[in-house]
Amino acid sequence: MKQHKRWMLLLPTILLLFMTGCWDRHELEEISFITAVGIDLAPGNKTDITLQSSSPSGQAADMGGGGGKGSSVDETITFTVEGPLTAQHLGNTIVSRSLSFVHMQVLVVSEEYARKRNILSMIASAVREQSFRRDMLLVVSQGRADEYIRKNKPILEKFTHKYFELIYPLWKETGLWPNVHLHTYLRSVDIGKGLPIAILGSSQDPSIARTKQEDTYQNQSNYQRQLPSKKGDNPFKQERQMDNFLYGKEFRKQGGNSVNMMGSALFRGGRMIGKLGAADTQLLLMVQGEIMRFNRSFTDPIKPNQKNVIGIHFTSAGKPKIELEWDGNKLKSIHETIRLDGRVEANQTRTNYATNIQNLKTLSDHIDRSLSKQANDLVKEIQTEYKGDPFFFDWEGRKHFHYDEEWRRFNWADAFSRAKVSIDVKTNIRFTGKQLEEPGWYHAVNHQ
Amino acid sequence: MKTQVPAGHLDYRGFTALIVFLIGMKIFDGGMSFLVRQSGHGAPIVLTLGALFVGAAVWMGVKMMLLCPGMNWLEALSAVIPRGFVHFFGLFLFAASLLDTGVNLRLQMDSIAVLFLRNTPTVFLFALFCLGILFVAFQGLETISRVCSIMLPYLVGGILLGIALLYPYMHTSFIYPLPGIPVGEILRNTMPDTSIFAEILMIVMLAPYARKPKDLTKGIIRGMLLSYFMLILILLLIIFIFDADGAALVPWPFQQALQTIYINRYIQHLDAFFAFIWVAAEFLRFIITFYVSCLILAIVLKLSDHRPVIPLNIAMVFVIGTWGSSIYQVTEFRTNFMFPFIGFPSCAALLVLSIYGNWRLKKKQKRGAKNEAA
Numbered sequence: 001m002k003q004h005k006r007w008m009l010l011l012p013t014i015l016l017l018f019m020t021g022c023w024d025r026h027e028l029e030e031i032s033f034i035t036a037v038g039i040d041l042a043p044g045n046k047t048d049i050t051l052q053s054s055s056p057s058g059q060a061a062d063m064g065g066g067g068g069k070g071s072s073v074d075e076t077i078t079f080t081v082e083g084p085l086t087a088q089h090l091g092n093t094i095v096s097r098s099l100s101f102v103h104m105q106v107l108v109v110s111e112e113y114a115r116k117r118n119i120l121s122m123i124a125s126a127v128r129e130q131s132f133r134r135d136m137l138l139v140v141s142q143g144r145a146d147e148y149i150r151k152n153k154p155i156l157e158k159f160t161h162k163y164f165e166l167i168y169p170l171w172k173e174t175g176l177w178p179n180v181h182l183h184t185y186l187r188s189v190d191i192g193k194g195l196p197i198a199i200l201g202s203s204q205d206p207s208i209a210r211t212k213q214e215d216t217y218q219n220q221s222n223y224q225r226q227l228p229s230k231k232g233d234n235p236f237k238q239e240r241q242m243d244n245f246l247y248g249k250e251f252r253k254q255g256g257n258s259v260n261m262m263g264s265a266l267f268r269g270g271r272m273i274g275k276l277g278a279a280d281t282q283l284l285l286m287v288q289g290e291i292m293r294f295n296r297s298f299t300d301p302i303k304p305n306q307k308n309v310i311g312i313h314f315t316s317a318g319k320p321k322i323e324l325e326w327d328g329n330k331l332k333s334i335h336e337t338i339r340l341d342g343r344v345e346a347n348q349t350r351t352n353y354a355t356n357i358q359n360l361k362t363l364s365d366h367i368d369r370s371l372s373k374q375a376n377d378l379v380k381e382i383q384t385e386y387k388g389d390p391f392f393f394d395w396e397g398r399k400h401f402h403y404d405e406e407w408r409r410f411n412w413a414d415a416f417s418r419a420k421v422s423i424d425v426k427t428n429i430r431f432t433g434k435q436l437e438e439p440g441w442y443h444a445v446n447h448q
Numbered sequence: 449m450k451t452q453v454p455a456g457h458l459d460y461r462g463f464t465a466l467i468v469f470l471i472g473m474k475i476f477d478g479g480m481s482f483l484v485r486q487s488g489h490g491a492p493i494v495l496t497l498g499a500l501f502v503g504a505a506v507w508m509g510v511k512m513m514l515l516c517p518g519m520n521w522l523e524a525l526s527a528v529i530p531r532g533f534v535h536f537f538g539l540f541l542f543a544a545s546l547l548d549t550g551v552n553l554r555l556q557m558d559s560i561a562v563l564f565l566r567n568t569p570t571v572f573l574f575a576l577f578c579l580g581i582l583f584v585a586f587q588g589l590e591t592i593s594r595v596c597s598i599m600l601p602y603l604v605g606g607i608l609l610g611i612a613l614l615y616p617y618m619h620t621s622f623i624y625p626l627p628g629i630p631v632g633e634i635l636r637n638t639m640p641d642t643s644i645f646a647e648i649l650m651i652v653m654l655a656p657y658a659r660k661p662k663d664l665t666k667g668i669i670r671g672m673l674l675s676y677f678m679l680i681l682i683l684l685l686i687i688f689i690f691d692a693d694g695a696a697l698v699p700w701p702f703q704q705a706l707q708t709i710y711i712n713r714y715i716q717h718l719d720a721f722f723a724f725i726w727v728a729a730e731f732l733r734f735i736i737t738f739y740v741s742c743l744i745l746a747i748v749l750k751l752s753d754h755r756p757v758i759p760l761n762i763a764m765v766f767v768i769g770t771w772g773s774s775i776y777q778v779t780e781f782r783t784n785f786m787f788p789f790i791g792f793p794s795c796a797a798l799l800v801l802s803i804y805g806n807w808r809l810k811k812k813q814k815r816g817a818k819n820e821a822a
Binding site for chain 2: 023024130134165190395398399401406407408
């Protein structure tokens, strides 16, 4: 028994001999981890590949560990090449360490590249590579990808890749960009029925954005330009563009990191066909049933003509209910019911929504109609403009079919574009915040 | 014909563990991707039908062996079927188990090389595994089954953990369209796909080592059920994550799915942990298939001890494993030759010969009882 125990203790030590990795053994000192890759158009039908790499020993030194020289651990290089693997090898003509994709956080593709070329040709060859993983983010930058990577200088983080690691999960809190990894993008492409989406990012300087206001206008789709902004127009349409920056326009800011994530890029296969602003991304995620939490502003239904707004924080109250109506193999209509829980986060209007149940019901009805109208408008616009389905309705549609071949042959994009879609949002306002009325309410009422 | 093998005795836990490592381990190899590529969304149905077919075959086999206590399936068969045929069938089983070890071990080494160790020569990895197998094969069946029993909870726990962590990536609607393929195609595909369970034949060869007959039946039932649930769970998981069309495009979908697990910024890249379980479990799988191939050869050659054939067998495994020049060549050989011409015929033979053996043995027993009475 004693001898048996001795062997048991010795076994892990012996096993260590077999865990050295044989020919693949690398000292940490010898590796530089690529954390971001950028893809841009280059002259002569070539591609600019940007590699941002980080050395683990440098990071350890910066974090108080031993070894390495400390600051400036990121290295960004751009090459003009034919394919991504060539770039990895070319990288090693400059970087003294072996380049590895194992810890890659983000793949950035410039909008120009995504619109003019099929990004799948680049990605499909890369995913074969051993260390290329499917859990990285896919970002389409509204500018050059190398700029997006280079300008990423997070204020609160020491390391650039941590920015993406930390900011990405916040989609759950805001819904301002979609929940997209390379895996989800590739899965959508494999399924081949809907429009795959990617995160929309921007590295444009606010001052540049202001001077390029016209360009931004040109880049907007027709329906975005057609939105009314006049007072007295349909209040739901006004509410859809209420937080203007959420609506695909550059938002003005000063300070902070130069790059951001906001909105979504729509693809057909490997080619980008359009983009959605942040507010529409919230609606998209809501219709997909992916949204968790988000904020939206609404006009006061009781005092509709005043400028002040009510801010509502929404949380998902369960998966949406989707019903499809078929006439044989012809899709007639789609009806979706979305349930949300709401919380009055801000009330500038001084209407009593805290203790007056009737007012609260009026507000709740108004929100239901507004969000339903906004979602229906978005679906209609995507049906007519992009003729495809980024909402995952095909996941329900496939239930109608019995055989794979039948489903593969079925033109879902066409069926979806012709179908009558109705979205019904039902909100339950559960809380009105920890303040019944704004401070000084009695005084203000008496004064009026 | 009877071979004395210093192998010890197995209880039902030992049999359960052996079966799970022989069959359940297919979750890690290209078999899952093959199933989905062949049958699309109908793959779970095909797998279930295959399990039912092999379940029926092994049930008949066990029933036959219970009529001949202390004998393995071949020995029991030789009591009712011409010896020459049994010898020929024994040689077929030996070749099948040797090919199974060599080809599948090679494919596993290739997958390790593609997924983790791209600079390490496959031949070196193969030789390392062969050395390990050679060493353990000399330790005997009881040692192997005990190691499997110890490893089983870690394997099952690891897989359940993987499934739980992958839950956020799953979408159950990807199971549709159902049944995916027409009934005729389902039945046609079930034939080669029974190969996934074909290794159960190796277990019926180990019947004499059961401590009690009940250990054998209990072990086989539990092992088959556990293996089936592991396979069907992982098959559904990869369909829920990739959709059938996507899963068909990746050769090792379970491993690829494990790569996407992200718990938080401190706990990432958990596939390294699963890789350890995977490699250890595969090592045990090939020890079992190799050990049984040695045992069958000893039975066929009427040797009293199987150990002398171990070095020769390992040399043959090495030759078989290093024969193919590329992973595609070996995969094609397995898919186009081993599945239809070895896997399915073995299972079909188990069923047909066991039914015939049962009938003949019962008839013999009745005649014997009548003679005794007379």
